[in-house]
Amino acid sequence: MSVLDPSSGTPLLRIRGLEKAYGQVTVLRGVDLDVAKGEVVTVIGPSGGGKTTLLRCVNFLETYDKGSIRIDGEEVGYQDGPRRAMRSERDLARMRAETGMVFQMFNLFPHLTAAENVMLGLVKVRRKPKAEARAIAEHWLRRVGLAEKLDRLPSELSGGQQQRVGIARAVAMDPKILLLDEITSALDPELVGEVLDVVLQLASEGMTMLVVTHEIGFARDVSNRVVFMADGLIAAAGPPRELFGGAIEVERLRAFLSRFGARV
Amino acid sequence: MLAAILYAIPFLMQGLLTTIVVSLLVVVLSTAIGGLMGIGLVYGPAPVRWLVRGFSDIVRGIPILVLIFFIYYGLPIAGLNLQPFSAAVLALTVFKSAQVIENVRGAIGSIPRGQMDAGKAVGLTFAQRLAYVIAPQAIRRFLPPWINGVTDAVKGSALVSLLGVTDLMHAMQQVIGRTYNALPLYVLGAIIYFVINYGLSALSRMLERRFSYIRE
Numbered sequence: 113m114s115v116l117d118p119s120s121g122t123p124l125l126r127i128r129g130l131e132k133a134y135g136q137v138t139v140l141r142g143v144d145l146d147v148a149k150g151e152v153v154t155v156i157g158p159s160g161g162g163k164t165t166l167l168r169c170v171n172f173l174e175t176y177d178k179g180s181i182r183i184d185g186e187e188v189g190y191q192d193g194p195r196r197a198m199r200s201e202r203d204l205a206r207m208r209a210e211t212g213m214v215f216q217m218f219n220l221f222p223h224l225t226a227a228e229n230v231m232l233g234l235v236k237v238r239r240k241p242k243a244e245a246r247a248i249a250e251h252w253l254r255r256v257g258l259a260e261k262l263d264r265l266p267s268e269l270s271g272g273q274q275q276r277v278g279i280a281r282a283v284a285m286d287p288k289i290l291l292l293d294e295i296t297s298a299l300d301p302e303l304v305g306e307v308l309d310v311v312l313q314l315a316s317e318g319m320t321m322l323v324v325t326h327e328i329g330f331a332r333d334v335s336n337r338v339v340f341m342a343d344g345l346i347a348a349a350g351p352p353r354e355l356f357g358g359a360i361e362v363e364r365l366r367a368f369l370s371r372f373g374a375r376v
Numbered sequence: 377m378l379a380a381i382l383y384a385i386p387f388l389m390q391g392l393l394t395t396i397v398v399s400l401l402v403v404v405l406s407t408a409i410g411g412l413m414g415i416g417l418v419y420g421p422a423p424v425r426w427l428v429r430g431f432s433d434i435v436r437g438i439p440i441l442v443l444i445f446f447i448y449y450g451l452p453i454a455g456l457n458l459q460p461f462s463a464a465v466l467a468l469t470v471f472k473s474a475q476v477i478e479n480v481r482g483a484i485g486s487i488p489r490g491q492m493d494a495g496k497a498v499g500l501t502f503a504q505r506l507a508y509v510i511a512p513q514a515i516r517r518f519l520p521p522w523i524n525g526v527t528d529a530v531k532g533s534a535l536v537s538l539l540g541v542t543d544l545m546h547a548m549q550q551v552i553g554r555t556y557n558a559l560p561l562y563v564l565g566a567i568i569y570f571v572i573n574y575g576l577s578a579l580s581r582m583l584e585r586r587f588s589y590i591r592e
């Protein structure tokens with residue numbers, strides 16, 4: 113079974129044979145995955161299956177042991193060539209700036225206001241003048257519905273508002289691909305909708321995304337393709353209609369989805 | 377009594393100046409050295425971490441008095457001769473650096489791991505993450521124990537009198553040696569030390585308020 117998207121030429125994100133272990137525990141056992149430009153790929157699967165680890169490797173928040181991750185043809189984390197040498201700190205930073213990441217626990221900078229959270233990367237990484245960075249921050253915070261909260265500290269915002277700042281901080285850097293790791297699972301149920309709406313909006317505008325979620329309904333609505341990950345491998349993949357419609361005969365997927373029966 | 381105090385004041389001021397210079401040197405040097413070593417302890421590769429950990433554990437396990445005598449009388453055996461003043465400053469700096477290392481470790485350790493991740497994800501380099509993400513958050517936890525340590529350094533600087541350096545403490549003893557009138561001098565000396573350290577504590581509380589922007 114192929115999990116590759118045949119329609120695209122060179123995919124924006126191309127993962128081949130990705131392996132990763134934490135000490136004795138192998139977490140990724142040879143993951144192959146492509147994400148084309150403008151595509152939204154959702155990763156679902158049981159807890160401990162390696163979804164978070166996969167995203168963290170793509171942003172090189174974790175090193176990986178074997179295989180290759182390429183964004184726009186450039187190897188993530190390691191220098192090209194036969195010897196597997198880590199890139200320089202400066203090079204790593206440059207590449208990480210090309211991928212946006214939104215975290216489950218928001219990870220906003222608590223000492224900075226909403227606007228300053230968004231501005232930090234623009235000023236220090238993109239070298240934009242303060243005024244321009246501020247204008248970009250205001251634009252994106254308005255886009256996520258936080259025009260009134262520009263100068264509030266994270267501690268003065270609700271969880272849903274904090275996570276929307278997290279999204280603004282990531283997209284303001286104009287990343288090639290946005291990585292979202294269960295961005296609503298730390299939120300009260302009534303705050304989930306406001307955050308997912310922002311993501312749906314971004315998807316409709318053509319933002320390339322790799323999304324880990326437990327919100328099956330959302331996965332169905334937002335994705336071009338859904339990937340089911342279990343035990344460090346991609347066990348099934350396909351368009352949401354096929355994957356959720358029972359067209360794909362994978363026992364683990366069936367068992368996993370049956371837990372969400374009511375919501376699919 | 378008043379006459380004794382008036383007579384003593386010029387001598388004490390001279391000694392006080394030395395006390396302040398020693399304290400300042402020790403605080404500045406130990407903060408720089410201990411700060412760097414503390415960062416090495418938290419983020420450095422394994423050999424650096426072991427070295428710093430070993431240094432800190434050993435130094436903190438030795439009484440400061442032993443450290444002073446070791447550096448003044450011990451190092452010449454190894455061919456390194458230090459003036460009393462330098463030896464005293466070096467000993468106090470080594471001692472205080474070990475404390476600063478632990479202050480830094482504690483302060484950085486209190487910051488959630490996700491902060492470093494978020495800084496990386498935005499594209500900040502290690503130095504930028506330290507400067508703009510970690511340090512502004514760590515400073516709040518770093519300051520109270522650090523200022524405590526500064527008052528310790530001021531008090532500890534009295535130990536340089538043991539090597540014959542004329543600091544405030546030594547000046548007091550010299551005046552007492554001449555006037556045979558100990559009590560007013562010790563009272564006066566205690567007041568001076570108290571004023572300095574009370575000032576530092578007040579400064580500490582002010583700084584803590586200044587950096588209390590993070591509510592938990």
Ligand SMILES: Nc1ncnc2c1ncn2[C@@H]1O[C@H](COP(=O)(O)OP(=O)(O)OP(=O)(O)O)[C@@H](O)[C@H]1O
Pocket residue numbers: 134137139157158159160161162163164165166
């Ligand atoms: N830093 C780490 N050190 C050791 N083991 C880890 C570490 N991070 C994750 N693991 C292990 O790797 C495996 C995969 O974890 P991962 O977080 O990627 O799973 P996940 O699919 O995101 O799960 P969840 O749905 O619960 O978020 C788990 O068994 C986990 O215990």
Ligand SMILES: [Mg+2]
Pocket residue numbers: 163164165294
């Ligand atoms: Mg996870």
